[in-house]
Amino acid sequence: MQHKPKFGCGKFTVFGPIKGRMGKVGYKCLFCGSYRCNGCRPGKLRRVRARIAEIAQQYKLRRFVTLTLDPSRIPASKRSDRYLRECWRKMRVVLARRYGASLPFVAVLEFQGSGIAHLHVLFGVYIPQAWLSEAWQSIGGGRIVDIRHVDVQRVAGYLAAYLSGEKIEHTLQLLPSRGRIFTTSRSITLWGKKQETGWMLCRMSLWRLRNRATTVSQERFEPTETLKPFDPELLIYFEGPPIREALEGKNIIEFIKSMILVGRAM
Numbered sequence: 001m002q003h004k005p006k007f008g009c010g011k012f013t014v015f016g017p018i019k020g021r022m023g024k025v026g027y028k029c030l031f032c033g034s035y036r037c038n039g040c041r042p043g044k045l046r047r048v049r050a051r052i053a054e055i056a057q058q059y060k061l062r063r064f065v066t067l068t069l070d071p072s073r074i075p076a077s078k079r080s081d082r083y084l085r086e087c088w089r090k091m092r093v094v095l096a097r098r099y100g101a102s103l104p105f106v107a108v109l110e111f112q113g114s115g116i117a118h119l120h121v122l123f124g125v126y127i128p129q130a131w132l133s134e135a136w137q138s139i140g141g142g143r144i145v146d147i148r149h150v151d152v153q154r155v156a157g158y159l160a161a162y163l164s165g166e167k168i169e170h171t172l173q174l175l176p177s178r179g180r181i182f183t184t185s186r187s188i189t190l191w192g193k194k195q196e197t198g199w200m201l202c203r204m205s206l207w208r209l210r211n212r213a214t215t216v217s218q219e220r221f222e223p224t225e226t227l228k229p230f231d232p233e234l235l236i237y238f239e240g241p242p243i244r245e246a247l248e249g250k251n252i253i254e255f256i257k258s259m260i261l262v263g264r265a266m
Helices: 041-059 080-099 129-138 152-160 165-174 206-212 252-264
Strands: 012-017 025-030 063-067 106-111 117-123 145-149 182-184 200-202 217-223 233-240
Touching (some): 012 252, 025 206, 041 106, 041 152, 041 182, 080 106, 080 117, 106 165, 129 145, 206 233
Antiparallel strands (some): 012 025, 012 200, 025 233, 063 117, 106 117, 106 182, 217 233
16 A cells, blocks of 8 residues: 655645646645644734734724633633633623624734733724723623724734734643634624635645756745744745646546636636
């Protein structure tokens, strides 16, 4: 039985025809895209900060709220992040009753140095601090809350303080493997649905395919965190003709047909 290599960030490649360029194939390094990956995390966090800034501008989310927990109210048998989510679910109901509708929001979970979770939330309406503190305390949260007005142009900068460096690493260490850092109201979509590209997986590294290509163009390199001390850049993309090793085990006829169809599309 032939041994198949296991997936690893950057070990495999995806490839496919390029729209409007008949006969050309794009080859792209396949990264895991996980927040827990040292290589993928910085770039992904930059994108998510920029995306939240776009959403804040679109929905006019100018109120930056921090909701903390009273440690004495957290059940001994429950994780603080799970208890926080339960309180936040109740709080959304309280807010909807006060304002007559569900409020658009973007929320970011963070763990304090003590290991207790708290929540940063962007809202688009004015909420009195005294009322917010009383409401949050009444549903089991705590007395201490903070709310401030922020310029939508500076939202990304505010988030950068919580979504970079040691703070995000600390949060990821304490967060369960399937736990979410970001949540939004139903009216907001953080990331749209991924479109089908028709590209295929190749269980070979991009460099190995690059060495087997007869001609290469449009090479792209990016610096990587893991190789930063040595200051090299990683090949992440190139274009060229179909490579036999990449097509091994694939339906070559169908792939050529897709190249013709995509190549003709303008």
